[in-house]
Amino acid sequence: MTLYAFYAALQQGLVYGIMAIGVYLTFRILDFPDLTVDGSLPLGAAISAVAITSGVNPWLSLLLAMGGGFLAGMVTAVLTTRFHILHLLASILTMTALYSINIRIMDGPNVALLGRQTVFDWGLSLGLPSPWPELIVFVGVSAVVLLLLIWFLTTELGQAVLATGDNPQMIRSLGVNTSFIIILGVGLSNALVALSGALVAQHQGAADVSMGVGTIVAGLASVIVGETVFGDRTLTKALLAAVLGSILYRLAIGFALGLAFFNPSDLNLLTSVLVVVAMITPSLKRRLFQR
Amino acid sequence: MITLTNIIKYFHKGSVNEVFALDKISLHLEEGDFVTVIGSNGAGKSTLLNGIAGTFFPDSGKIEVDGMDVTHWPEYRRAALVARVFQDPLLGTCPAATIEQNLALASLRGKRRGLGRGVKTADRILFREALARLQLGLEDRMLDKVGLLSGGQRQALTMLMATAVRPKVLLLDEHIAALDPKTAGQILGLTREIVEGQKLTTLMITHNMNHAIAFGNRLVMLHQGRILLDLSGEKKAGLTVKDLLEQFYHAQGEELATDSLLLG
Numbered sequence: 001m002t003l004y005a006f007y008a009a010l011q012q013g014l015v016y017g018i019m020a021i022g023v024y025l026t027f028r029i030l031d032f033p034d035l036t037v038d039g040s041l042p043l044g045a046a047i048s049a050v051a052i053t054s055g056v057n058p059w060l061s062l063l064l065a066m067g068g069g070f071l072a073g074m075v076t077a078v079l080t081t082r083f084h085i086l087h088l089l090a091s092i093l094t095m096t097a098l099y100s101i102n103i104r105i106m107d108g109p110n111v112a113l114l115g116r117q118t119v120f121d122w123g124l125s126l127g128l129p130s131p132w133p134e135l136i137v138f139v140g141v142s143a144v145v146l147l148l149l150i151w152f153l154t155t156e157l158g159q160a161v162l163a164t165g166d167n168p169q170m171i172r173s174l175g176v177n178t179s180f181i182i183i184l185g186v187g188l189s190n191a192l193v194a195l196s197g198a199l200v201a202q203h204q205g206a207a208d209v210s211m212g213v214g215t216i217v218a219g220l221a222s223v224i225v226g227e228t229v230f231g232d233r234t235l236t237k238a239l240l241a242a243v244l245g246s247i248l249y250r251l252a253i254g255f256a257l258g259l260a261f262f263n264p265s266d267l268n269l270l271t272s273v274l275v276v277v278a279m280i281t282p283s284l285k286r287r288l289f290q291r
Numbered sequence: 292m293i294t295l296t297n298i299i300k301y302f303h304k305g306s307v308n309e310v311f312a313l314d315k316i317s318l319h320l321e322e323g324d325f326v327t328v329i330g331s332n333g334a335g336k337s338t339l340l341n342g343i344a345g346t347f348f349p350d351s352g353k354i355e356v357d358g359m360d361v362t363h364w365p366e367y368r369r370a371a372l373v374a375r376v377f378q379d380p381l382l383g384t385c386p387a388a389t390i391e392q393n394l395a396l397a398s399l400r401g402k403r404r405g406l407g408r409g410v411k412t413a414d415r416i417l418f419r420e421a422l423a424r425l426q427l428g429l430e431d432r433m434l435d436k437v438g439l440l441s442g443g444q445r446q447a448l449t450m451l452m453a454t455a456v457r458p459k460v461l462l463l464d465e466h467i468a469a470l471d472p473k474t475a476g477q478i479l480g481l482t483r484e485i486v487e488g489q490k491l492t493t494l495m496i497t498h499n500m501n502h503a504i505a506f507g508n509r510l511v512m513l514h515q516g517r518i519l520l521d522l523s524g525e526k527k528a529g530l531t532v533k534d535l536l537e538q539f540y541h542a543q544g545e546e547l548a549t550d551s552l553l554l555g
Contacts, residue, residue, distance in 0.1 A: 152406075154408065154409050154410075155405070155406045155407060155408065155409055156395075156399060156404040156405055156406070156407050156408070156409050157404045157405060157406060158409065159388070159392060159395065159396055159404075159409035159410075160396070160404050162385070162387070162388065163385045163388065163396055166385040166386060166387045166388065167381075167382070167384070167385045167386070169377075169382055170382060170383055170384060170385060171385070171396065172366050172367050172370065173344065173366070173370055173374070173375050174370055174396055174397055174399070174400045174452075175367050175368070175370035175371055175399070175400045175401040175402070176367055176370075176404065177365075177367045177368075178367070
């Protein structure tokens, strides 16, 4: 692996790590497998790109992207809680609808950001060479997201979110409207995924309608690899593990794709295999050691 | 404190699985009434309690708690008035949360949950005192996850959580049925201490006729969604298990008689 490839994998791991935090929130905390993310990642990218090309400040465009992601998550959660559509199906419906919506937003399948302002421009004016401005922005945004989320989950409301995933019957009988909590949680998760998508678009210099394909699998890979390698004994550790898992996942993929045998199009196959291996390893271990 | 008027509930109405669960149930509980509820399987005991808690809405009838018409309130809203303890000890607590986090969740029953700290320092002292009264040593394990506790410990904690905020009505749905006899006895003792000590208006379902007689000031027997027997005061105090069984078989016998007439 070249140093260039290493930095690229590190950057990707960090920026998609924010998405992995969102996936952790639905998949692990709320016990709500949510495929909306395949649509809300490009949604965030599209909103941010269109906002920037219309002259909006790139930092502000991140907030707009998060708002869009939150709405997308809300749609899935409302379909599930109010209309009792199975969560997986509801999220597939939203994801499918988002494909068309994203093209509408961009007025085409993609928007280029070449020569436009981005959140990395300050590095250039300070004379910092790539990849440092990108790395600093990604680490900074990840840290803010992690700190805010960890703080939120210790509040009265946050504790109700955790309890809703853990024992919904119990927390309802303690007076919590679990539908509201699920709408809030899935919204929040997709806001983070959209934020990740917006940063990816600014980093790549373009938003593309197909950039969301495989987001959920990459997110699950990050969460599961993180849990397996770094542990998930406390909530703080588990959230941090999702980000570290994302970095590890991108490094592993970067390394595998660097081998002459693999094509870049093998990414999805490799990711699926990686997730399956990580998921069955614990039970395989148990079986082997019992005999 | 709580008044049910002509509550009717069908499940799966119009299908082959139709169940007539509650047949025009009317029941009034005064403040501080401790009512034991008995009846055979399928008599409608749990359905009655679920109906009060708001797990489902009745097909017709009216439910009032503390003078408010709560018939169409969803479950989470009624929780401000109604607390419950389930048969399954796993249902009443959050396994992944610590003991103090569970108590903090319960201490906000029916209140707004904002961005204040989930577990407040001042509350910790109160939780500690309350846990110490259980004499299970849980006051020294406040940071342990509840998933590590035994069924009996979890059910004791659930009793504490259900009454952390004084409920207008406490619903106990066979809350000792899943415990071993010794633990069941302890939880029953705790129940008497809390319910009688705080004079809580309570409905307690039990399968044990001795408990039904020994506890509370009033006894209700349900059969096929109807109230078959409602005894209080001296009438209840003088009851024996034999009386109850006789009443029960008497009711069933009548039904057999009408059935055989129909079939005959």
